Amino acid sequence: MNEPIQMVDLKSQYLKIKPEIDQALLSAVEGVAYINGPQVKSFAKSLQEYNKVTRAVTCGNGTDALQIAMMGLGFKPGDEVIVPAFTYIATVEVIALLNLVPKFIDVKEDTFELDYDQLESIITEKTVGIVPVHLFGQCSNMETINAIAKKHNLAVIEDTAQAMGAEYIFKDGTKAFAGTVGDVGTTSFFPSKNLGCFGDGGALLTQNAELGETLQIIANHGQRQKYRHETIGVNSRLDTTQAAVLEVKLKYLNDYSAARQKVARKYDEAFANIDGFITPKKAEYSTHVYNQYTCRIKNGKRNELKIYLQDKGIPSMVYYPIPVHLQEAYRVYGYNAGDFPIAERLCEEVLSFPIHTEMKDEVQDYIIENIVNFFKY
Template sequence: MNNEIQMVDLKSQYLKIKPEIDEALLNAVEGVAYINGPQVKQFANSLREFNKVASAVTCANGTDALQIAMMALDFKPGDEVIVPAFTYIATVEVIALLGLVPKFIDVIEDTFELDHTKLENLISDKTVGIIPVHLFGQCSNMEAILSIAKKHNIAVIEDTAQAMGAEYIFNDGSKLFAGTIGDIGTTSFFPSKNLGCFGDGGALLTQNIELGEKVHIIANHGQRKKYYHEAIGVNSRLDTIQAAILDIKLKYLNDYSFERQKVAKKYDELLNGLQGLNIPAKAPYSTHVYNQYTCRIENNRRDELKIYLQDKGIPTMIYYPVPVHLQDAYQVYGYKEGDFPVAEKLCKEVISFPIHTEMKAEVQDYIIENIIGFFN
């Protein structure tokens, strides 16, 4: 049993669609157009159609996608970008690399999203952007964020690396996919993502055709036509082999989301009510695709639970053990412990349990049995 338990079972997922993947790989290899082969354009088109956006541009990884988005929006050194204190480092890393200034904001305890009620107080005449991070698989409160952004003429970049395929539900009942609501959406195709390739990959989504063209140019050395460079750009490409894989897997993304939701529902039903454990809250304005199933453990017992489950052969992950504003690399911005109490509290409480598309019932039963055993 113990050898079967994984946070993400990529091999079983591959084996389920092996003939399609193998054929796509062979075609890509035999085509020998390893950079910018036809599969790259095909996947970009598929991604655009799936998300119902005007433009989808692929790139090398999700971190590059964030950087390209900020470059395309003409953010300049010294400009301020509001970003959650509780997120993966990449969201903030590119802000620093571009000479921008991260303005951290605390998050909402039960949904892990940036606290939009604190936005107004952070906005200054230097603020150019807000980055809502759709953490663990569901959307932030985009209507509230967009309302504030529009009022102050601020761009919104959605970090959708963990929520590809999730839908935002507007007050009028209409829906849009995560990453298609703000000015630009960015995503990652890291293997463990809901839509993951066999290496690195990323993409940017936008409803603005002109902005999409600008993104495409920047990602390609600043050139529209080879050897003619009209903008400062970067070299950020999704390679042909990864595009071929992703174009196959995109057809199964809704199925993958459904399977993750099934696993999450079972966790919810059997773990809800355990004293000292808080199951993931579901925002009323978003579907949840559960890139992670992240609970909060009270009474300083998170690390104890992690060790207990490890001894039972059950892996867990902590996303994230240190908030960004307290990381050594970001001390230069002058933040200190206590500045963002919710983010700091979450870093001491969160733990993610195994969840993936190929989870066997008996394996999940074993995980749940041992979690319950710890608390009882």
């Protein structure tokens, strides 16, 4: 390869829409409304319309979005929140920061989502919410999760940081975007996300107008009107320049999803018959937008394959090497090795390969050739 292979090629993506991005940034800079400028309001409205929700609230990052959601739903110290043991740390971090109690649950081996078949068995009188994580680009089984939540009067917060633009498919065939099916959807605009800005950013989505207003107030120091603080809030803002970038890129989100799906289909076909190599399963109740193309490498060969590819100039990533319940910071909650066997096994098997919107055929062919060759010997 003439150029280094990237997990995500952000430069090529930028160059393809450079004139629009540059003009948007210039307008934001020249407008000098660097905090809460018109671009922020415009993007929030566009995000609301794209997702067909009652309210979209922008904020500083995806972690803040999760915290604001839990604050807005009125979770109190000591309350339990159900969260998968196989997820990025932010999902659990905010639970701990708010002095809530993470109630870990194992995940499905094939789709990586929380094991909804175990949900009712871990609900207690202290449980107040469930956080399904739409990991790697597709939705969790929201109808089942929502039904259980309704039965036990629990709130549902969708962690949609990796699945913006994916669609949940209801049993009757209707569809709704990820993050719009539960009480609140949260997302991140970290640069490598399917909809990413040039720094940090996040948002919350809800169909509940009253809750949406509460989330907006919390994100702005707990104030609806300047210097009138009606509740405890935080300072979490999406920068005007980031909103300008996102306004442009939102127009291309469906194209970005289609491009990632095309890459994934080619990978799927190439790897279909490799023994011990399990490609991502597509759930029947969701489209998949492949924020990551994450496979399972069986028979203890994951790390060997990763090193082999590195020597060939091909990057790969392990999302995630240690389940949350075994992270040192979360040992205090009393969980041990063996408590969530599938999550623990996935941490030993998962490996993600390059996938992005500007993937060139020759680059993907080179990646495929080397992965296939590894399993020949």
